[in-house]
Amino acid sequence: MAFKELAEVASFKDMAYGPIGEAVKKAMPYTEADEIGVYAAALSMYAAAINGTVTFRRRPVGVWTVLVGRSSGGRKGTASDTARAMLDTAIDDFLFDRTVSGITSGPSLVNHLWKTEVDSLTSRDGVDGRVLLMEEEWAATLKRSRRCPTFSQQLRTAWDGKAIRNITKGKGEEARQEVTRPLLGFHAHITPAEWTRHVSSDEALGGTFNRLLPVMVERSKMLPSRDDDDESDWTLDIPRADALKEAYEWARETPRSIGFTKQAATRYDELRWEIEDHLAELPEEVACFMERTTEQVSRVAAVLAASEMKTKISVKALNAAWAFVRYSMATVEYLIKNAGETGRRIKPLSEVIRDALIACGGEATSTELHAKVKNRTNAAGLKAEVEAMPNVEVVKVKTGKPGAPKVVYRLKTEESEVKPEPQDQGQDPGRPTLRLVEPEPAPRPARRTRTRATNKPKTETQRPKTQRSKAQPTRAPRVPESNPFADLLSL
Template identity: 30%
Template sequence: MNTPDASGRRLRAVTAAPTQPSTTTAPSTTTPAGTDPAAAEAATVAEISRARSALPALDPVVFDCYLGGLVHAVADYTEGDPVNVLASLLCLCGVHLGQGPHVRAGDDFHPLLVWPLVIGRTNSGRKGAGWSSAKRLATAAAPDFMVANVRSGLTSGEGLAAMFTDDPDEAPDDGDTPAKPRRRGGRLPAGDRRLVVFEAEWAGVMERMKREGNSLSATLRAAWEGGDLSTMAVTARIAPESHIGILGHITPDEFRSKVSRSDMAGGTYNRFLPLMVSRTRFLPGGQGAPDAIVKGLGAELAERLDAAGELDSIGFTTAGDALWRQLYVEFGTDTGDRPEVEQFISRAAPYCLRIAAIHAALDLADAIDTRHLLPAAALVRYSIASARTALTDDQAAAKLLAWIAAAGVDGRTRNEIREDYCHKHKRATEEARKVLADLIDSGQVAVGKRPGKGRPTEVVTAVEIPRAS
């Protein structure tokens, strides 16, 4: 069905993807000397499958939205994870829409800002490939925005705020137009407060944030709320308006090694939407999506972005309000995870609201409906599972999962884990309990019952991850 925009024009509908695309393609014909091409490529495909199976379970309803349709249209042409492409588009579109479209949670104003923290291994994660696919679509839709409003190189809070600080010296009055403050260095187009910060090496930003006197953490917390980055320090800055999206890439090991409990408790990282990703397919010599497809999708996206940018406050339909009440309870209640996980996911409810509002805006709707909340909630659930996975030692999880899997359908009891796996060591048992909880939460291990003479015994078994391929 076509959707009318604000002026009555008909916008072409993009069919959302019900599932993620396949993870394999035709093999390459070139391999290193002395290597069997078929065997090498089969091993590569097997490794892709293994890496995918280690990710948390993903509900394909994530892609039942306009942006999901864009992801589906280019998915066969990229090795990047569809979740990465979707999240990158959410970040870019939310910033492009500007400060007009917004939602409210009580008295809190929420700009449509989404800050994905894309977590994947250096090689198998293909984090850059997912960003490249999203960037290409966004460039086709808004080339000027992508050149002028997308930057890298976060170093300090002062540096970020300076992007929005007007020079107190006014530009000369030419007699025709009033004098206006000059933008220092011309860093953003005059009057434009939209900025996307893309950091391919977020670990470096984390290092800089730890330096004594660095104000970046505090500035980021203010920026997520949207608006004022001004200070009252001796070197005061006046930056009353901002609309910033942050998109960072990092590996699981880097994140675990650099983030501390105090970092989590400080409230900076609960502004981010953690998402585990991995390579989806084997595309040697891939050229990306054909230009004709990208240009067509970009033209459609441009129309929607322009019309959606005129929206103001976004409310709820009756059905949307009823579903949001349920989701607000789900995402606003403690999950029982260990403290660092709870802190990482503590903004799940507002993130669900922001993402749903972006979906609604791109449908040119001024009210959030169930069709917007369902994919938003699915992405937030995946983010919660990603946080658990990201904060779990991969080697410890893989080792325990392999030990459980070795038992086959018989599974392992918790007592067997304590006695046979941990050899009754108290500390090892406590760590294994945490890892097991994460494996259960991520869907990699299932809990069942083993019948016996008396009461059935609880057992855990390894399961096939129900992640769409």
């Protein structure tokens, strides 16, 4: 599927709906961003702003989007800046006060959401834990977050709206941080190459990436350059979405539960069948990115309905939401196909650990193994991953020294176990081996050796070590009369 063919799956005209769609249309003459990119960013920001008071069947309405485009031609930052300027006056100071970035671990995520709630305890509106996590350099964040074994799990739980918590060292309530109802929004940027490198089907199977809606974006047009002496911010030209201000106040004044009209409920059931039939035809490594498609459709539709100050989702709003999610599904298929054509594949961590153990001869200490995989995970993450691997055993070896025993990771399967074998048993023919070859000793000239005097006299049958086979000189050496070997030397 070529990039331009994505527009044939679903166009902006199909998905643009309500005040959000109208606001994007009015902003497009003043920006070079992709209209679908601006729409995706606006959906994510507005959903994060109304999350909490607006729900869909007691579920959060957070819409988590990712803009996927090239570094220069994608205009990802321009799309987000356009959406931010468009919503600036509509949602008060939410984007300024509640946007955060750089969170790369589960404990730091829980800590930030918990502190946000604590800081709002004395506010006029009471507890308010809304946060928008916005990562414009998502690839760098993905690299660092792999070192925390709990980050993906906490992120998934936050999307579901279920309680997340930290249990820190110590006793008492101060050692426990708990957010019973996380209100987290998410929006990120990444290039197609970075997606291929850092987004794996393993994480999608675990449920992390199928909670995201990636959309491919590209520059919509090239606007004339501004005058050199005009230093004003270009986003000031973006028309503000004043129509959304009233809808935002309506959404925040009291809890709103969004549902379907009778006709929309029937249409939703049709979409469920259509989505499940489509996923059944896809390979698992592709379908795992789309397993929450039906809920994604309902969340987008709920946000569109709330933007119209309605508690019932119409068929038109549902079809617009389906068009947006369908475009995201086509984006995933494009990215995975493109990754296969370029031959790039990111090894799962379990595979990296197995290869590292084979390179170490079938076993390695925890310190040695972590040195080889430290760019993928930390010590705790390594331990958790190894414990989940059926072909690796953990052995504790006593060193005979004070302290804890040494932890050794060892491959259990015979085919992958590469331990040193004695030379008479042979080596694995599939692996090159090194053998120390002893050089033959070169002949050396005879060297005169000195005899060490001993107190034990030698018998007549013994010959001195220094005696040579050739004839001795005719003159015997002078020896003191007290020498016990005098008789032998005179022979």
